[in-house]
Amino acid sequence: MTQRVLILGGKGRIGRQVAADLATHTNAEITITGRSQQVKQIPASGSHVQFLELDLDDRDKLTAAIHALQTDDRQQRHVVVHCAGPFHHRDGRVLEACIAAGVNYVDVSDHPSYTRTAIAYRAAAEATGITAIVNTGIFPGISNSMVRQSIEQLDSADTVHLSYVVAGSGGAGVTVMRTTFLGLQRPFQAWLKGQWQMVKPYSDREVIEFPNPYGRVGVYWFDVPEAFTIPSAFPVKTVITKFGTVPDFYNFLTWSVARWWHPRLLRTRAVIEFLSYVSHFMTDVTDRFSGIGVAIRVEVTGQKDGKPAKSYVTLVHENTAIAAGYGTGSVVQLLLSGELNKPGVWAIEEALPTTLFEQTMQSRGVKIEQCIRQDSH
Template sequence: MTARVLILGGRGRIGSSVAQDIATYTQAEIIITTRKPAAAIAVKESLGSQVEVLTLDLADIEVLRKAIASADLVVHSAGPFHYRDASVLKLCIEQGVNYLDVSDHPSFTRKALAYQSAAAEAGVTAIVNTGIFPGISNSMVREGVEQFDQAQRIHLSYIVSGSGGAGVTVMRTTFLGLQKPFEAWIDGQWQQVNPYSDREAIEFPKPYGRSHVYWFNMPEAFTLPEAFPTVKTVITKFGSRPDFYNHLTWIAAHWFPKPLMQKSSAIEFLAYVSHTMTDVTNHFSGIGVAIRSEVSGDKQGTQATYCSTLVHENTAIAAGCGTGSLAQFLLEGKLKKPGVWAVEQAVPTNLFHQAIASRGIKLHHEWL
């Protein structure tokens, strides 16, 4: 029988990119959900007969339960995940359905990981934080860690051009991430870090070159130390291109009154203004992404650093590749690990290499 994949939030930029990847690399039936079916017509037309559109509100638990029960795999892409609980994952466990999500916020990740034992007992493989960052970036780190006898330090940097090809939801996520300090694993202890602080120049591959990044609250900040216990420091930094967006974001993080940044109306205003601006600058900045992963540690008694970099011309499509490839492996039976996991815990490096090679994504490696 043909496998059925339910993509929650499938009409969004990220969700539709995931749907496109799954349609390209599998024969699965794809059901994308939306609260506004008319808006999904374009997605359905681009993907063809493999796709159905289902009108669904995540708040309607009974309709959601029925939709999940009819699927072989659920992909949760209905962000922003700051506002979500783990009810979708819970229903998947109850129904015995495998689960992926494109979540990108630590609070949601912790809620999902709390279902580890329940998913394991149900035989459900659930992988959180799939996509590009987090997602492919986590696998880049895992590959780096595996080069060492004892990995000790991880430095992850991301740079996105303009909107990255994503929608308003991603803009909301950025500003929601500025609301309060977060904990980072530094020198073997948890320390508070202010978002969008400690500007640092990082050398990315062309066309990015030397670009600036800042501390940003990502799930990797705590999943990587848990996955790799010998690591004493994990740095996660993010930046935008052109650079003036970094300065505007820094102002929002440090100059705007904190009570203002806690208001949903302010977040909505900033998200829509930012998206309008990037619609203009996308024409000359592009919508791509670059990732730089540096892992340092002990290799045969010598301290060394292993650096891997990746560039993709469209951030949303790259995210679709990250999630879509895991969906493909789950449907093909190549990936099975009951429980709830971050990508670096669930995906072997050999499968990661298969995923990116089949999608034409290239990594560059060097020892520093």
């Protein structure tokens, strides 16, 4: 039997990149879904790709589409990939249907509220024997695996400082813009010095040295699932998650919205839509100059051979959306091959061993730089 993958929200820019990655690296039969028949060409070949018109609000059709992946052959590992963001207000209906059908699940979710919703199904997924992995894109996703990679270079870890920078739109659609502004709605909890503390989104600007071509870029606190999944996965005392954009004036625009706009406005759908479309229009112009790439920098402070040490891991890619497709596609590839099998619901850094992460990134030409600096005294 041919292995099958159902990509919900496959019409979007991230969903299309996931499909492209799977078409390149697997022989799976791929079905992408969207709310209308109009769909742009998948930028890859090598696998059968078809389209299914599907609205996630149509629970009966959603359930039927997922149950159609059922098989009595336990060697067949079909997968549902949830790319239908933004995830701020999504419920667990897709994961519920996957558990009921006995089908593996992967998503590109990027908001803590949804991550907590998904993880609550851990026992049910484990009982059914399915592997469900959340937060598998670029950040969260590849970034989380880089944290695990960095922590494993040390004997013990105390502090994780995780920074991201995206150029312009990152090659993603308006949904990513919505995600950014939805993330400004309210303060969130951060794990600092062994306790949870409230921080304001897009506050506490810090200038970080990223690899070329980005150099020094200002980054700000941002509410991402890593803020709580990393301290859950690893015995660290502090996790700092900061995000920035280039050109830098986008940072100041976002900071001003977070700092000066009334919170009630940021909880109004019309306002979020206005900000998202205006921002997307602006990046359509500046992308020609800034590019659409991404850089991730992980700094972990701890101990190595009985001495204080810092572990650094960095990544740069010229297209953020393509990199997100690599992150999710590689996880699906490993599930289809049977190399990754961990029943339950897991954040990516809990489920994906570093050896497999490095193997799949290398096969996609993704270069990750690592180094350790020790205190010589």
